Amino acid sequence: MNEYVIGVDLGTSAVKVSAMDRSGKIAAQQSYDYPLSQPKPGYSEQNPQDWLYGTTIGIDRMILKDGIKKEEIKGISFSGQMHGLVLLDADNQVLRPAILWNDTRTTKQCQEIMDKLGDRFVDITGNKPLEGFTLPKLLWVKENEPEIWAKAKTFLLPKDYVRFCMTGNLGMDYSDATGTVLLDIKQGQWSREICEVFDIPMSMCPPLMKSVDYAGNVSASYAMFSGLSTATKIYGGGGDNACGAVGAGILHPNMVMSSIGTSGVVLKYEENADVNYHGQIQYECHAIPDTYYSMGVTLAAGHSLNWFKHKFDPDEDFSMMVEKASQRPLGANGLIFTPYVVGERTPYADADIRGSFIGVDSMQDRYDFCRAVMEGITFSFRDILNIYDQNGQEFDTVVAIGGGAKSDFWLQMQADIFNKKVVALTNEQGPGLGAAMIAAVGLGWFESLQNCAKEFVHFGKEYLPKPANVAKYDELYAIYHQVYGQTKDLCHALLNFRRED
Template sequence: MSYVLGIDLGTSAVKVSAVNQEGVIVAQQSFDYPLNQPHPGYSEQNPEDWVSGTTVAIVNLILKDHLKPEDIEGISYSGQMHGLVLLDENHQILRPAILWNDTRAAKQRHEITDVLGDRFETITKNQPLEGFTLPKLLWVKENEPEIYKQIATVLLPKDYVRFRMTGKLAIDYSDATGTVMLDVNEGTWSKEILNALNIDIDLCPPLINSTDFVGNITSSYASFSGLSTSTKVFGGAADNAAGAIGAGIVDDKQVMVSIGTSGVVLKTEPKTSNYRGVLQFEDHGITDQYYSMGVTLAAGYSLGWFKRTFLPDHSFDELTSLAAERPIGANGLIFTPYIVGERAPYADADIRGSFIGVDGVQTQGDFIRSVLEGITYSFKDILQIYQNNHRTFSQVVSIGGGAKSSFWLQLQADIFNAPVTSLVNEQGPGLGAAMIAAMGLGWYSDWKTCVAKFVQYGKIYQPQPEHVAQYEQFYAVYHQVYEATASLSHQLLQLRRRNS
């Protein structure tokens, strides 16, 4: 029996899935690692924790799940995006990695805009948001100059793990786009951007496609992981690109909605698309394909925050059951999920969330329902951008936390006014990583054949016209809350910072 391993390197844990040629996941192992937040707005990890966690998971697949190393033909990756990993000339780590959800680089974001203006969006098709890699690199340059002088190579999280397994330095195009140092039109590192910001282009490693063969497992990594040196390693992809592949989003007829800590709405796009940075534009994990995505920073995080703060003894199933008992619109209560700032369609790190319409008759269930509805309204904000730009789609594929509840799936169909389906075998980015390895090995002739083997769709939830009409009225109010509260949120945050 032959297998591929899909390594899903997340923010809180790594999960490694072993998949056979029929697309069946035969075994999985995971390992958690810590997140360090030394100051407000900071988010860091030790890259060695990723390597150790990945290795432990692989060792357990071999020892506990009895996978034979010689049967593992290929490995590929899905990785948390935008994280800044810095290596010196000896390939040693210079500082903890600065992660995607780190917001310290707001000043550098504005510096990039001041220097490059509209040219930046023309070259990258994105805005230089604080969460992206380039502003983080400038932050290190300005705040840790002694470390910056030692930098020889810039990598992203999964690329460091792949380097440790193969000894080869590279970044695949889907993750390179998210650094906002890539000229998307030319498919090369942007000399114009890097020269304008006085960054040496030699810090950027070679570019590869997601399915490109990088190398075999090295003998040193084989010696402590148990893998065979005959195992082939392929480039891998950014987690959203890999998640889209794992959800079967390989053409423009579907949209993916992913509810994790953050939330993502993603759609494949022609290269000519340009949303002027309101939506992110990225290379797909499929060569010569592209996708756009809008991000809600606190999707599942909002529900988790509410549970942790107000109903810690309730399960998530109990929360959705309470919400299902309440009417559409939560008795006139609207929640905006901006509790850690927002990215799309409002690139505003200082906006904060609101409950609007609090009334003495409302219950716990109303508050829970308003949180679920508010998260889903935030996705509708992004879907509206597609519709306003005549980017049509026939179905929404929902993955993550929102796909585990039939109530929430129906709520999505009604708010989006579109059919919504979930996945029977949802494994998201990890499955996508395994599919990349399978395609790299040549197991399948094309992506549609691969999707047919790996991806299984579940029940389709159809929008209910009466509910759609009601939600449209509440959404029209929700859509006004950002503009109405932004100034107040900014003032409150300034006071909080001043008095902390």
């Protein structure tokens, strides 16, 4: 009989499920899209039931279409979009739509956190409070929806909700728990001090577990709903960037991951909890027990390109649009784009900044605009790499994952803009692969994630920087880098104008 582990990658645009055999070979992959609701500027919500249905349909399609037998599914684990707030009542029913990582309604609550705890907050959590994180969202609900807050008994993150529906057991792993900014990162416990200062009952915080910990078997009720077997074991899983790093083989400090998903991430493996970036970038527990990672986040990386495609080029296939953009000259005929279409996180923690096209000329066409969008997203990653440079952090290889890594052209652009070697995986599904690896280690197929990586992670093509392009991009980046400072006041004024309506 074949034996498989399934990695569930619960993304923002879709859930992607991957079944891997013991040798790390992909046996089947399915995905299922779900909607994102943005009812007001800065709001971003999803319905947790959509995640559950999407995941179940994805796994069922593997059984029905790809010939995977339910008895062959030995273990399942998760990679989840981080920070999103799922509130449950005393009967563990969902109280309101989930407020997602890219929702920026909580500027006031972030300010309140800094006013009350300041640097002490960064000491405890390793992070500054930013709009995307979970604690400010809890405080927002408490202040703005007191009737919902009164009923709230537990909070979970997106993938924890799906795991709960599968097993009937509540829990959260450390890698995702750091992203709530309620975890004391050095002690590895929920912070009593933060809970007390903000009057959050400790009982709302779910039990903590390691990513590779056993979380329960498929429950009888979920087996009935999904057709899965109750013999299948479920493991904790991790935040999508921790899982992406595992799946991308980022297991040493000399390697960096770049991920172009809905968000964009530049991530570095860190060996201990003491490295201090003073909240300039995020600091999180890794899915690998007792290790950490740091990362900077572009709020709208793939989302900017997706936005551009759907609004201005809806009928064209994604790959074709990108292919035509690759034929436009480097620098898109003098057009620069800043990807702040939903605000920004790193290096500018600014929920009210918005994107710009600078240098619009009547000779440019839509593919110049598309190319400028891709270049602008990649420049925003260079802004994050600069923070590592300023902190004296050295690395020589960038492993690229996410939907953006499907494009050869974008991978070469990353090498040219970063002036580093960029390596792709043979399969761009890094987070799903990381989640499957967590299940494989949980089941005892491998002693550690590092050992599993030797079998499961396969690097593909390498992209080396082309010196002529590096020089041109250096020149362009110097201009890009000024756009934030020069458009900030204008963007804030325009957003205030919208808010007056």
